[in-house]
Amino acid sequence: MWSAKTIIAIALITSPLWISFKAGAQTNADCLACHGEKGQSVRFSDKSTRSVYVDRNHIKQSVHAAQLECTDCHRDITPSTHPSEKAKNPKYKDARDFSIQQANTCQRCHYAYYTRMLDSIHFETMKAGERSAPVCTDCHGSHDIKKPGTPRKEINERCGQCHSDIAKTFGKSVHGELLAAGSDDAPVCTDCHGAHSIIDPRKPGFKASSHQLCAKCHGDEKKMATYGLNTAVLSSYLDDFHGSSNLLFTKTTQASKSAIATCVDCHGTHDIQRFRGGETLSKDQMRERIVKTCRKCHEKVPAAFADAWLSHYPPTFKSAPLVWGVKWLYRIMIPLIMLGLVSHIILHLWRIKTGKFWRHL
Numbered sequence: 001m002w003s004a005k006t007i008i009a010i011a012l013i014t015s016p017l018w019i020s021f022k023a024g025a026q027t028n029a030d031c032l033a034c035h036g037e038k039g040q041s042v043r044f045s046d047k048s049t050r051s052v053y054v055d056r057n058h059i060k061q062s063v064h065a066a067q068l069e070c071t072d073c074h075r076d077i078t079p080s081t082h083p084s085e086k087a088k089n090p091k092y093k094d095a096r097d098f099s100i101q102q103a104n105t106c107q108r109c110h111y112a113y114y115t116r117m118l119d120s121i122h123f124e125t126m127k128a129g130e131r132s133a134p135v136c137t138d139c140h141g142s143h144d145i146k147k148p149g150t151p152r153k154e155i156n157e158r159c160g161q162c163h164s165d166i167a168k169t170f171g172k173s174v175h176g177e178l179l180a181a182g183s184d185d186a187p188v189c190t191d192c193h194g195a196h197s198i199i200d201p202r203k204p205g206f207k208a209s210s211h212q213l214c215a216k217c218h219g220d221e222k223k224m225a226t227y228g229l230n231t232a233v234l235s236s237y238l239d240d241f242h243g244s245s246n247l248l249f250t251k252t253t254q255a256s257k258s259a260i261a262t263c264v265d266c267h268g269t270h271d272i273q274r275f276r277g278g279e280t281l282s283k284d285q286m287r288e289r290i291v292k293t294c295r296k297c298h299e300k301v302p303a304a305f306a307d308a309w310l311s312h313y314p315p316t317f318k319s320a321p322l323v324w325g326v327k328w329l330y331r332i333m334i335p336l337i338m339l340g341l342v343s344h345i346i347l348h349l350w351r352i353k354t355g356k357f358w359r360h361l
């Protein structure tokens, strides 16, 4: 029998003839006759090379396997344009140029995703000439495309190829640890940033409205019940001075320059930890830890500063008896006063109706 090498040698020697024979009927198998074997490479203008080996298993397992032929994506490959091994390839400056140009093929069929990218920071960066910004294939692959997010943590790994510091920090956070454990409840990069229409987080408004990102999960009773976490964190934040001044600012000026405290100012962004970690802290240690957070903005406040703050919890008889008491006093007094007012008016009307009113004039 002939060895694989002999087959390739024959295929290569006869390739111009062979390809023209196959013109018009180029199936995956035709292309893989050469590309399914290792050892060939394409050469770019800068003289660097890249293997043109295509793994059949990747093609088979790709989401496109059942529907696309090689030439549905490689539309420029025809017998007359297919590069020969000897020819230098003037179409591509270097390997990155090859990738960027090849990725343009995706938009023909997935135009909606392409248009979503047009306003993104990644697209803007690429347009400005920074070629390290991602194109479709940097996040999805080319021959081995899977349904993204299977498993979910793979999304963070993809973003982490380039944003490695953030991905590493995130991995050590309370969210990252949950994600690594395989949970679908933990946030991934795209939950907060989106995938295609990623904007620059330094743009005005992003941080100010970031509590809405947290609220997607931390306001969800069902999700949080699994972890025994309080969902009053959002409402208490919004009721509180920090949240209300945030709302006021976003409603009026859009871009506030002043330091409005959002969730991430107190908790961190990619490095969120539990306030009370595995260790059991004394009341004083806990207070010190909290006040350290406040001092980022309320400089030089004493350790007791945080005691005046009700944190995320509605006041209870135990946690804040005075506030609790005043709140209940209002709750009882206000309806009583209203009741008095209304009965006063009703009594007057009754007197008018019965004519008793006139007798008083």
Ligand code: HEC
Binding pocket: 011, 012, 015, 018, 019, 026, 030, 031, 032, 033, 034, 035, 040, 041, 042, 043, 052, 070, 071, 074, 077, 082, 083, 084, 085, 086, 087, 088, 089
């Ligand atoms: C006779 C063997 C042979 C066949 C058949 C063949 N190729 Fe190639 N292909 C090569 C070789 C060798 C190279 C590297 C040559 C070069 O670019 O200098 C190459 C390069 C490529 C490249 C990278 C360079 C570029 O310009 O894009 C792509 C993509 C490619 N082939 C796709 C295909 C597709 C799709 C088919 C089927 C329609 C196919 N090839 C059929 C041998 C073959």
Ligand code: HEC
Binding pocket: 028, 031, 032, 035, 050, 051, 052, 053, 054, 059, 064, 068, 069, 070, 071, 072, 073, 074, 098, 099, 100, 102, 103, 105, 137, 142, 143
């Ligand atoms: C879904 C579209 C798509 C299909 C289908 C597809 N390719 Fe590709 N191919 C690409 C893209 C995009 C690149 C550039 C990849 C990169 O930048 O890393 C590429 C790169 C290549 C290369 C360059 C070397 C490499 O492996 O990256 C070759 C050769 C190639 N394809 C051949 C084929 C052959 C043969 C088939 C069919 C069996 C095929 N392609 C099917 C989109 C596709």
Ligand code: HEC
Binding pocket: 063, 064, 067, 068, 072, 073, 103, 105, 106, 107, 108, 109, 110, 136, 137, 140, 141, 142, 145, 146, 147, 148
């Ligand atoms: C010739 C048309 C065509 C081209 C070119 C093409 N795709 Fe697709 N793509 C499809 C079709 C058809 C499906 C299958 C849709 C389905 O099953 O719902 C698909 C599915 C996908 C999916 C999975 C969607 C899902 O719902 O799970 C992703 C991701 C994807 N393509 C990315 C790409 C990328 C990246 C490229 C460029 C390298 C590309 N496609 C090029 C036609 C194309």
Ligand code: HEC
Binding pocket: 106, 107, 110, 113, 114, 117, 122, 134, 135, 136, 137, 138, 139, 140, 147, 148, 149, 155, 190, 194, 195, 196
């Ligand atoms: C920065 C990384 C990144 C880039 C660049 C990117 N995508 Fe995506 N894409 C994702 C992620 C992550 C998802 C998963 C869905 C989500 O989280 O929104 C996705 C989802 C998709 C889907 C739907 C799959 C599904 O299961 O719903 C398609 C189709 C797709 N992308 C095509 C493209 C095309 C075409 C391009 C280029 C124009 C592109 N993507 C660029 C990361 C990216």
Ligand code: HEC
Binding pocket: 121, 122, 125, 130, 132, 133, 134, 135, 138, 139, 155, 158, 159, 160, 161, 162, 163, 189, 190, 193, 194, 195, 198, 199, 200, 201
């Ligand atoms: C191929 C590399 C690459 C991949 C993959 C990638 N990015 Fe980026 N990203 C960049 C580059 C380059 C910039 C431009 C700004 C810079 O120089 O850091 C950028 C900018 C950003 C910014 C704006 C903030 C800033 O530092 O400028 C955000 C947010 C972002 N990326 C999120 C993501 C997310 C989320 C994913 C995954 C879905 C992802 N990126 C995948 C390369 C990448």
Ligand code: HEC
Binding pocket: 156, 159, 160, 163, 166, 167, 170, 187, 188, 189, 190, 191, 192, 193, 201, 202, 206, 207, 210, 213, 214, 264, 269, 270
């Ligand atoms: C829970 C929501 C959330 C998740 C998950 C998240 N981010 Fe962010 N990210 C933010 C917020 C909010 C900001 C803006 C922080 C600020 O302005 O202080 C930000 C800022 C950024 C920035 C720009 C500023 C910087 O720190 O360099 C980049 C880049 C970024 N994120 C990438 C990522 C990547 C990559 C992942 C996944 C590993 C990720 N983010 C996961 C919410 C999130």
Ligand code: HEC
Binding pocket: 174, 175, 178, 185, 186, 187, 188, 191, 210, 213, 214, 215, 216, 217, 218, 227, 229, 263, 264, 267, 268, 269, 272, 273, 274, 275, 276
């Ligand atoms: C996709 C859902 C999701 C999003 C979005 C999200 N979280 Fe979480 N978060 C969780 C889950 C689930 C846990 C429980 C983790 C555990 O206990 O293992 C958690 C835990 C926490 C904890 C630790 C609570 C404790 O003491 O045990 C804090 C603090 C926290 N998140 C803050 C935030 C902030 C701030 C944001 C927004 C920037 C945010 N989260 C966005 C799902 C989310």
Ligand code: HEC
Binding pocket: 211, 214, 215, 218, 228, 229, 230, 233, 234, 237, 242, 261, 262, 263, 264, 266, 267, 275, 290, 311, 312
């Ligand atoms: C002013 C600072 C501050 C802001 C703003 C803030 N938090 Fe907190 N948060 C804390 C402190 C301090 C604790 C821990 C002490 C405590 O439990 O009283 C805490 C506790 C938590 C917990 C754990 C709750 C539990 O059941 O144990 C979660 C979850 C949380 N915060 C999420 C959020 C989210 C989401 C936002 C925005 C909507 C937010 N926080 C805004 C300071 C803040």
Ligand code: HEC
Binding pocket: 241, 242, 245, 258, 259, 260, 261, 262, 265, 266, 290, 291, 293, 294, 295, 296, 297, 298, 305, 306, 308, 309
């Ligand atoms: C990112 C900055 C920032 C952080 C962190 C922060 N605050 Fe504030 N805080 C503010 C701003 C700005 C105001 C003024 C809001 C207003 O005027 O409506 C304020 C107002 C207050 C007030 C109302 C009284 C006053 O001084 O105006 C209290 C009490 C308070 N914060 C407590 C805390 C506590 C307790 C913490 C820590 C758990 C904390 N803050 C963390 C920015 C911050």
